[in-house]
Amino acid sequence: MRSTSSYFLPKEIALYTASKINSEFCWFDIDGDIDPLFKEYWCKRLHPKDVCEKVYRQPSLRDSLKKGKLRKQDIAITKQKTALLQAADSIGKKIQYNCPGFLPNKRQHRMAGLAVIEIAQKISKAWRSLQAEWRYSNKSTSKHNKKVRRKEKINLPSQNRGGAGCSTSSSSETSTSYSITEDKPFGRSMMSWQDVYSLAVKWRQISEPCDPVVWINKLSEEFNSGFGSNTPLILGQAKVVRYFPNFQRTLDVAKTVMKEKTFVYNKADDMIDLSKDGKLEEIMHAESCSDIYRVVGEDFWLATWCNSTAIEGKQFEGTRITLLKMERGYDFAIKTPCTPSRWEEFNAEMTAAWDALCSAYCGETYGSTDFSVLENVRDAILRMTFYWYNFMPLSRGSAAVGFVVLLGLLLAANxxxxxxxxxxxxxxxxxxxxxxxxxxVDSVKSWLYPSLKVRTSWKDYPDVSSTFATTGSVVAALSSYDD
Known part of the structure; x- marks a missing residue:
C-alpha cells in the first residue's frame, strides 16, 4: 500500500498534464484546476487515503488519448523552435548555483531559459503600452500647460483704469481665473506582479510533475493556519548539504534578533523573556544550537523582519528561524508561514515594488541602451526580488522562480x-x-552588474507562447536534447 500511495498524488498530476496535452499551454493551470485539498496533501506528502475519494479524479491516460494523441507538429523541430531552444539553453544555465548539493539539470535549465524569454517578451509588451500612456499623459499635460499660460495672459488685470475692459479691483487683489490640477499618477501596468511571477511558476510546475509547486494562498483552509515552506539546515545529527553552509550566518541573524527583541516564542506562541539573568549575554557568546537551546530551555522560534520600501519606517515579519530538540541532535530550520495577514502585507509591498519598477523604466528611460541610465531599473528589479524571497509564496520552487523572473525583467530592459x-x-x-x-541590492550588484551586457538581440527571438503553443509542445521541448 505504501508504494502505491507514494505515487498516487504525482500520478494524478501527470494525468492532469496528459489531459491538457493538446490544449494551449496558457490553459495549463494547476493552481486553478486542481482541488485545494489535493494540493495540500501533495505538498505535505500525506497518505492519499483520506483525499482520493473526496476530490475530482483526473481522466485516465486512455481517455485522454482518445480525445487526441500528441500532434506531430508539436514534436516536429522547426527553425523557430531550434533558435529558441538554443537561446533558452544558454540563458537557463545562468540560474545554476555553484554550491554543494545543487546538481545541474538540463531540463530545468531549458525550462528556466524559455521562461526568461517569455517573461521578457510579455513584459516588453506591457511596458510598451505603459510607455505610450506615459507619452500621451505628458503630451496632454503639455497642452494643458500651454492653455493655462494663454488663459493667464488673457486674464491679466488691466492697468488702464477707466478705459474699456477696465478692472474694478487693484492688481494686488486680482487673481487668474483658473486652477491647475495635480498631475495624475502614472498608470499601472496591465500586468500585476503576480501575473509576472505566474509565468515562471507555470514553467516550473510543468518541468517536474513530482515537485509540488503551488501558490500557498490557493491551498485549502490550511492557508489560514500558516502553512509554508520549511528549509532545515540541521536535521538531527545530519547537516543538510545544500543549506548548512548558511548555518553560521543564520545563527548570527538569530542572535541579532534575540538581542534586538529580547524575547522569542515557544511552541504555543507564548513569549519567552530573555532579558533577565544574563541570558542575552550568554546567547551572544553561543556558538552552536546546543548553546542557545541550553539558555532558552525549550523549543522556540523567532522572526526576522523586513524593512518596507513602500511605507517608510514600517517593518513586517520576514522569515522564522526555529530550533527544536530531537531525540538525537536538533532541528534548526527557517520557515515561512503564509498567513492571510502576512500575505496581505507582502502583496502590498510587491505591488509597490512592481509599480516602482514600471515607473523607473517606462518614462524617459524606456528603451535606453545606456547602461548608466538603467541603474534605477536594475536596483528596482533587485528590490522586488528581495521581497519575493522573503515572501516565499510558493510551497517550493521560490528560489528558482525568483531568479528566473529577475533575469526576465533584466532582459526586458535590454x-x-x-x-x-x-x-x-x-x-x-x-x-x-x-x-x-x-x-x-548592494550585496548582489557587486557581482551581477559587472556581468550585465546591454543587448537587444533577444527581440529577434521567435515568440515563445506561439512557438510552443500547446502543453504537448512544451513537454516535448523539455524532453528532447541533442546529447
Missing part, C-alpha cells in the same frame, strides 16, 4: 546576464538573511 552566480552564493538566502532591501 540587459542580459552573461556571467554566473558566484561560488557559494545562494541568492535567496542572501535576501532572507538581510533585513533591508538596500543591503541585498
Amino acid at each position: 540587459m542580459e546576464f552573461t556571467g554566473n552566480i558566484p561560488q557559494g552564493f545562494q541568492v535567496d538566502w542572501e535576501a532572507i538573511l538581510n533585513f533591508d532591501p538596500n543591503a541585498f
Whole structure:
C-alpha cells in the first residue's frame, strides 16, 4: 500500500498534464484546476487515503488519448523552435548555483531559459503600452500647460483704469481665473506582479510533475493556519548539504534578533523573556544550537523582519528561524508561514515594488541602451526580488522562480546576464538573511552588474507562447536534447 500511495498524488498530476496535452499551454493551470485539498496533501506528502475519494479524479491516460494523441507538429523541430531552444539553453544555465548539493539539470535549465524569454517578451509588451500612456499623459499635460499660460495672459488685470475692459479691483487683489490640477499618477501596468511571477511558476510546475509547486494562498483552509515552506539546515545529527553552509550566518541573524527583541516564542506562541539573568549575554557568546537551546530551555522560534520600501519606517515579519530538540541532535530550520495577514502585507509591498519598477523604466528611460541610465531599473528589479524571497509564496520552487523572473525583467530592459552566480552564493538566502532591501541590492550588484551586457538581440527571438503553443509542445521541448 505504501508504494502505491507514494505515487498516487504525482500520478494524478501527470494525468492532469496528459489531459491538457493538446490544449494551449496558457490553459495549463494547476493552481486553478486542481482541488485545494489535493494540493495540500501533495505538498505535505500525506497518505492519499483520506483525499482520493473526496476530490475530482483526473481522466485516465486512455481517455485522454482518445480525445487526441500528441500532434506531430508539436514534436516536429522547426527553425523557430531550434533558435529558441538554443537561446533558452544558454540563458537557463545562468540560474545554476555553484554550491554543494545543487546538481545541474538540463531540463530545468531549458525550462528556466524559455521562461526568461517569455517573461521578457510579455513584459516588453506591457511596458510598451505603459510607455505610450506615459507619452500621451505628458503630451496632454503639455497642452494643458500651454492653455493655462494663454488663459493667464488673457486674464491679466488691466492697468488702464477707466478705459474699456477696465478692472474694478487693484492688481494686488486680482487673481487668474483658473486652477491647475495635480498631475495624475502614472498608470499601472496591465500586468500585476503576480501575473509576472505566474509565468515562471507555470514553467516550473510543468518541468517536474513530482515537485509540488503551488501558490500557498490557493491551498485549502490550511492557508489560514500558516502553512509554508520549511528549509532545515540541521536535521538531527545530519547537516543538510545544500543549506548548512548558511548555518553560521543564520545563527548570527538569530542572535541579532534575540538581542534586538529580547524575547522569542515557544511552541504555543507564548513569549519567552530573555532579558533577565544574563541570558542575552550568554546567547551572544553561543556558538552552536546546543548553546542557545541550553539558555532558552525549550523549543522556540523567532522572526526576522523586513524593512518596507513602500511605507517608510514600517517593518513586517520576514522569515522564522526555529530550533527544536530531537531525540538525537536538533532541528534548526527557517520557515515561512503564509498567513492571510502576512500575505496581505507582502502583496502590498510587491505591488509597490512592481509599480516602482514600471515607473523607473517606462518614462524617459524606456528603451535606453545606456547602461548608466538603467541603474534605477536594475536596483528596482533587485528590490522586488528581495521581497519575493522573503515572501516565499510558493510551497517550493521560490528560489528558482525568483531568479528566473529577475533575469526576465533584466532582459526586458535590454540587459542580459552573461556571467554566473558566484561560488557559494545562494541568492535567496542572501535576501532572507538581510533585513533591508538596500543591503541585498548592494550585496548582489557587486557581482551581477559587472556581468550585465546591454543587448537587444533577444527581440529577434521567435515568440515563445506561439512557438510552443500547446502543453504537448512544451513537454516535448523539455524532453528532447541533442546529447
